[in-house]
Amino acid sequence: MFDTAALAPHGVCLLWRPELIWLHAISDALTGLAYWSIPVVLIIIARRRKDLIFPWAFDLFALFILACGLTHFAAIWTLWNPDYGIEGAIKGATALVSVATAVALWPLLPRILALPTHDDLAAANAALTREVAERRDAEARARSSEARFARFFQHVADGLFVVRATTEGFEFETVNPRFAALLGLPVQRIEGARPDSVLDPAAAAELMLALSTCLTSGTVQDWESGTAGEAPDGRHWHTVLVPLPPENDGAHRLLGSVRDISALRRLQADLTETARRAVIGTMAAGVAHEMSQPVNIIGLWAERGRAAMQDLPAIVRRALEVALDQTRRLGTLLDRMRDLTCEGGNGEAGPFDAAATAGSAVEVARRTWSLEGIAVEMEPPATGPLTVFGRSGLLEQAMLHILENARDAVEERRRRDPGAPARIAVALTLSPDGGALAISVRDTGGGVPTELGDRIFDPFVTTKDAGHGCGLGLPLAAGLVRALGGSLRWRNHGPGTAEAGAEFRIHLPLLGAQAPDRAA
């Protein structure tokens, strides 16, 4: 087949006409060169673009075109050399490659058609860009919201805390500065601590019970607590507990808020007390007025009867004297009942030295009762003048009423137990912040039943023996102290000892000092 002996070159068919020979030779050369340059481009693309979907198809195309090019060079060769066997073999190889390429290409058609177009990719790309932007936005919003919440948590007026429930119990995970301030402890001391290690036992027990209820029921707990009846030192709290949704770590957390409502409760108590006092005052005034008329008439007639007849029988004279004495006693009582309603009193209000005023009241009592064997002592205050605003006469009167009450208690105890000590001690102390003054009057009268509580300041509530006091001294003292903007409290001291007795404390705001509640 490759024997060329009997064959003539292709140029013979063209009769060696130069224009035909060169037309064929040049055309085939250009076509062949062009064919050969295409696979180079295809192979470079296939090698450089790693993302091509069907790289082997490029290789096949390259081989196919290379083969096609080779057939054109073979045609140039056979113009002068009759190697038709070799040319045929080349064509045969080209045919194989062409058929293989065509066979491989057809099944690819649907897959190539299914490839996303440039527009599809652009749209997908745009969608992707949008999604990325949205996510960034959401992240920024979340960060900003978290920053807002953090600032709120740090600076809100209420105490806030997050409690984590662990297998060992509850512990404070995070607390805000306000909560720490309410507890009077640094934040670091509370975070990580169990409630019973930072709260007093009663408050801790109350909180842990509420935490358990909140956790098991999943409901909001809302309650008020506090030390009852201890104002102005008493504290009242409003606490709310909210279960939080579980986080990634699976731990249960509760958010709590605490508000100090002491001032509100105190205000409410004061308002109630003021209203109650007003009712009592009005009633006392009415009773005093209505009683004063018959008492006046009895007294006038008894006095008139005694004066008119000098030689009365002894029993009638005695009867008139008893009636007169008793009207005098009633007169004193009526005077005090009238005083209950006039808390303002007379005289000019102004700044005065409470220590000096208390001292002069003590001096009056000391002189009056020294003969009765009752010692009245006053420790001089350590500091300079203790200036209070109001009418000094009110404080002096209040002190005298309290001292008189102490005297009555001491005397009554001595009637039962003649060896009992008879001492009344007055002391002046400043509150820790220096904003208020406490004047304490302690007696050795054995004390008062504690169940009386603040009822001791109600009119006609008395523990004294019949005929030894009408039970108006302390209500008057309380009214006078209130008129000075202060409060009067009492408690027993030294129970079971020889010195046992009651202590009455006048709390007065000092002039120029900030009120203690507002200092915080």
Place this chain on the structure above:
Amino acid sequence: MAEDEPLAAEVLQEALTEEGFAVLAAPDGQAALDMAEAGAGFDLLLTDLRMPRLDGQELIRRLRARRPDLPVVVMTGFPPPGGPDSLHDGPGPLRLMTKPIHIAGLVATLRAVMRGD
């Protein structure tokens, strides 16, 4: 004397007369004012505060409108919250006595006020 309690008025009139005072008794403020307007002569007003028709405070005001220096002694079961100063309505002397009144104390007060003490 303006006093609405007849039993008090009766015993006061007797006792004061015995002490040498001439007493014109009126059962309330209006009656006292009527007497004064009818030309009754008197040197001092002794009055209760709470009375029907015309109370003591108003009686003092009206009488002192004509006689600013009229001496006044007030007997009351319930003194005014403002004290005796709130009753003053002229330059004349004014004393406040709370019930129950003692005759001896009242007589001493009346004499002191009349003397101008």
